[in-house]
Amino acid sequence: MTYLLALDQGTSSSRSIVFDDTGQVVAVAQQELPQIYPRPGWVEHDPLVIWRTQIATARDVLAKSGLTARDLHAVGITNQRETTLVWNRATGLPIHHAIVWQDRRSEPLCARLRERGLAPVIQARTGLLIDAYFSGTKLQWMLDHVPGAREQAARGELAFGTVDSWLIWQLTAGQVHATDVSNAARTMLFNVHSNTWDDELLASMDIPASLLPAVKPSSAHFGDIDANLLGAAIPIGGVAGDQQSALFGQACFSEGMAKNTYGTGCFLLMHTGTRFQTSGNGLITTSAAQVTTRPEFALEGSVFVGGAVVQWLRDGLRAIESSTEVQALAESVPDSGGVMMVPAFTGLGAPYWKPDARGTLTGLTRGTTLAHIARAALESIAYQSAALLQAMSRDAVAAGAAPVRELRVDGGACVNDLLMQFQADLLGIPVVRPAVTETTALGAAYLAGLSTGVFSGTAELAGLWRAERRFTPQFPPGRAEELMAAWEHAVQQASLAPATPTLTSTRPLPTDAP
Numbered sequence: 001m002t003y004l005l006a007l008d009q010g011t012s013s014s015r016s017i018v019f020d021d022t023g024q025v026v027a028v029a030q031q032e033l034p035q036i037y038p039r040p041g042w043v044e045h046d047p048l049v050i051w052r053t054q055i056a057t058a059r060d061v062l063a064k065s066g067l068t069a070r071d072l073h074a075v076g077i078t079n080q081r082e083t084t085l086v087w088n089r090a091t092g093l094p095i096h097h098a099i100v101w102q103d104r105r106s107e108p109l110c111a112r113l114r115e116r117g118l119a120p121v122i123q124a125r126t127g128l129l130i131d132a133y134f135s136g137t138k139l140q141w142m143l144d145h146v147p148g149a150r151e152q153a154a155r156g157e158l159a160f161g162t163v164d165s166w167l168i169w170q171l172t173a174g175q176v177h178a179t180d181v182s183n184a185a186r187t188m189l190f191n192v193h194s195n196t197w198d199d200e201l202l203a204s205m206d207i208p209a210s211l212l213p214a215v216k217p218s219s220a221h222f223g224d225i226d227a228n229l230l231g232a233a234i235p236i237g238g239v240a241g242d243q244q245s246a247l248f249g250q251a252c253f254s255e256g257m258a259k260n261t262y263g264t265g266c267f268l269l270m271h272t273g274t275r276f277q278t279s280g281n282g283l284i285t286t287s288a289a290q291v292t293t294r295p296e297f298a299l300e301g302s303v304f305v306g307g308a309v310v311q312w313l314r315d316g317l318r319a320i321e322s323s324t325e326v327q328a329l330a331e332s333v334p335d336s337g338g339v340m341m342v343p344a345f346t347g348l349g350a351p352y353w354k355p356d357a358r359g360t361l362t363g364l365t366r367g368t369t370l371a372h373i374a375r376a377a378l379e380s381i382a383y384q385s386a387a388l389l390q391a392m393s394r395d396a397v398a399a400g401a402a403p404v405r406e407l408r409v410d411g412g413a414c415v416n417d418l419l420m421q422f423q424a425d426l427l428g429i430p431v432v433r434p435a436v437t438e439t440t441a442l443g444a445a446y447l448a449g450l451s452t453g454v455f456s457g458t459a460e461l462a463g464l465w466r467a468e469r470r471f472t473p474q475f476p477p478g479r480a481e482e483l484m485a486a487w488e489h490a491v492q493q494a495s496l497a498p499a500t501p502t503l504t505s506t507r508p509l510p511t512d513a514p
Contacts, residue, residue: 003073005019005062005074007077010264011033015031016030017445019441019442021454027061028064029061031057044098046098047085059230068231075171076441079242083099084142085160087158087166089159103138107355121200123278126185130188161179162183178239180290182288183239183241185241217291217293246259246267247288247289247443256270256402256405259409262381262410265306266302268388268389268392269300270396274295279391281351282353289447301388303384305359306381306384310413311323319373319374337367339368340380341376342357344359360490363490378418379422383483407423410434410437427480428473428480429473433469434466437468
């Protein structure tokens with residue numbers, strides 16, 4: 001048996017999972033990652049804690065599996081995307097806490113980019129809309145606000161990276177500063193057509209190129225783990241941002257296949273093959289995990305608050321003591337009793353892009369109970385995801401492609417049967433839960449296995465994918481449309497200004513787009 005180790009560094013935890021060469025989980029180790037909230041709208045992580053928890057789980061999972069580092073064929077890394085780190089190349093120490101993808105502090109910098117008319121250029125070259133979600137303005141903010149950072153950067157003393165780059169640096173004892181295309185594509189600094197850093201975009205945010213990591217395909221040799229860390233040198237053979245890794249782990253390798261990950265946020269991706277498509281419905285275009293140097297793309301919609309709404313029920317509202325209780329509480333009532341929750345705690349992401357929106361509860365009556373609110377909270381995850389898939393299907397039809405015919409699901413909340421059935425009812429298409437739901441980590445393991453010869457190609461990986469349960473739509477005709485109309489009305493009430501999906505040009509870019 002051949003074994004692969006996946007390091008899965010997420011927003012709320014660091015995990016390590018050992019897989020065998022059939023894609024089955026051998027052992028899992030996990031540690032919670034503390035969140036830091038210095039000000040409203042700011043979210044940070046301690047980079048040293050990211051590293052300590054990740055290497056600790058790697059050691060723990062080897063102990064749990066009864067394996068040693070010498071038994072591992074390769075290691076894959078997957079990570080929370082957009083989260084921005086800067087460290088000193090000589091000392092290896094961070095100059096500031098990591099600025100997390102949820103953080104909104106760089107919105108004024110984004111506004112300036114929009115005022116300068118750079119939105120069309122950035123979208124054409126990177127596939128992204130200008131938003132504080134992405135790494136570029138987070139890095140710009142750090143250079144502007146950390147004392148001495150600009151001077152050190154100008155002297156080439158600093159390194160920037162997303163979490164994958166930080167882990168690669170630590171794992172290789174400072175020998176490798178690299179990332180993959182799927183993570184680079186989340187920075188607003190990377191030209192996804194040429195798979196290179198874009199000098200003009202760097203200049204627009206006043207970011208020195210010396211800060212940037214080398215960029216490789218997602219399945220490639222990223223260096224070897226220092227033997228002193230785990231007991232043997234192990235090749236790092238795959239790297240991908242968590243959502244592209246999940247798309248890969250779900251075996252969505254061809255155009256039109258889609259997956260939704262239900263984590264802290266929700267992330268819906270549809271593979272578009274080698275076709276770069278600009279969304280006309282508020283979605284972004286991003287690089288998919290790439291096995292070769294040939295660019296491949298996906299349409300993506302991101303929900304900022306997905307499973308995090310259950311954490312809010314537990315920690316904020318104190319309606320439940322454990323997240324596992326939410327399904328039973330929600331099922332204690334037949335429906336939400338007309339209650340709608342829009343969990344816009346940090347604004348609304350795709351397809352609305354309303355940073356000024358805030359969380360709302362509507363439809364409350366004297367008969368409303370905690371159970372109704374819990375059900376509305378759970379259903380809000382499905383409503384947001386349905387709005388994304390509807391936008392995605394409109395984009396597909398506009399491009400002459402078929403709409404999504406089934407949705408593969410993963411992430412912590414996909415084990416909730418009530419949520420998955422409601423999702424299928426809203427979408428009107430089957431929702432399919434795989435036998436192995438650890439698809440984010442599995443994608444990283446598959447990428448590592450491909451580059452090191454464990455697997456022959458994506459056709460072999462597609463053959464390993466198995467469904468555990470298929471949820472089929474059960475709503476009567478017209479019911480889903482009624483509920484989605486009510487949802488859109490609730491969204492409008494959550495925003496200081498009317499919330500309408502962001503519309504951009506539907507003209508396809510030429511194949512030689514800049």
